[in-house]
Amino acid sequence: MTESQSALALGEIGEDRLLDGRLILRQPKKGHRAGSDAILLAAALPELGEGPLLDMGAGVGTVGLAAALAQPQLRVVLAERDPELAALARANIARNGLDDRVAALALDIAAPAAAVTEAGLIPASFACVAMNPPFYAARETKASPVPNRRAAHIVEGGLSDWLKAARRLLRPGGRIAIIHRAEALAEILAGLATGFGGLEIQPIHALADRPAVRVLVTAVLNSKKPAALLPAFILNRPEGGFTEASEALHRGYSMLGSRDQ
Template structure:
């Protein structure tokens, strides 16, 4: 008989070398790690305005962004009530006190239809930047976890990325930026869903170590732009297979540095 998962069990984890502290589920739901930190680091130094983290979970990416960028306000958006309770705990945590006042939480379903989203507070043209770390797996390709909450955190429904990109396009101001971290083999789906909504697409591969194929990508796009796509030089995370982090990865993960690799801010 499989072990019973305690949905209330949690861990207390430090990010950015102790600049951010996060309560997150021990098991049974998505646990934040490298992807969330690199997503936050993709926002360029000096950026200002409103940042919305769609499908924020406990808020790790948004909190890391707020800790590094003093001129932004962050909205964390999720619908999982247990996760939102942990996000609220994170905003109350003394370790996050220097920036938590610039972060708020919005309980809303980002995959809902427009009128439902708008009623929940996801309004058109309301934010300057969107960041997102959507579930990586589609229901048509991977077997879902028997735990419903875990399955929801890790798997897109039959609509794929389209509701996520549609909502991002709706809430962003014209000229606003969308940044996504996703599986590298999901790039075709990203490009298809961005079509007609976003341009100036830039793709930054993340390589596990030298000689390895990229397993993750960061994608940045601009709402309403017609500029062509660019494939950027990638980032290598480890000096060797199973080895230590590269200097760049270490600076992002441990010291809270921005990547500053996307062109034109």
């Protein structure tokens, strides 16, 4: 039995509330846990109508569930390769009363295209794909001994596999939204160079006088629009605590991006 499985078996699962208490999440007490990255990514998504939205590498479902709560007509698919986390995502769908619009699949989106299609993800069928991919290649960092933290932080096959899968699953005019380490910007731009346009890049800073720690990048499949660099978003005040804008965003009362989407 893995540590992740034993945590579930022993009940080492906590319940947290995000977005001013509106989003209820059951997640492991140890390992990778939902935080600011997921909330920032959900806040960067455009109005999608019925969608559908694909949350790639969904973990316990934070991004997709936050989007579903914010957009009452939106249909969402949560795809997560770890079956234990996928099970928690299904529990979170039910806990938030979203069974009619949100589904979870235990699926590695970097698997061969035929396997992904067989699992129910049809090519060219999604209005938007959101991803908060693992930050590191296996060669770049020492793996955590906690399985779900290791899976969340280390990408198998490279970011390019995730971007190729997103390109295949998006319909023409569909949008991709990515949050990643600021150092990964060049790799993201290279991966979006074929087939995407209308890029919007937003740096995320922990403090105003520090380099960006994250980038939010959105792009549109088959768009010819030029790229745009958006104003930086500052998370924290020098004296501690969120900035006013960051507080509003984390409570679910504001959005990111140009909104010209």
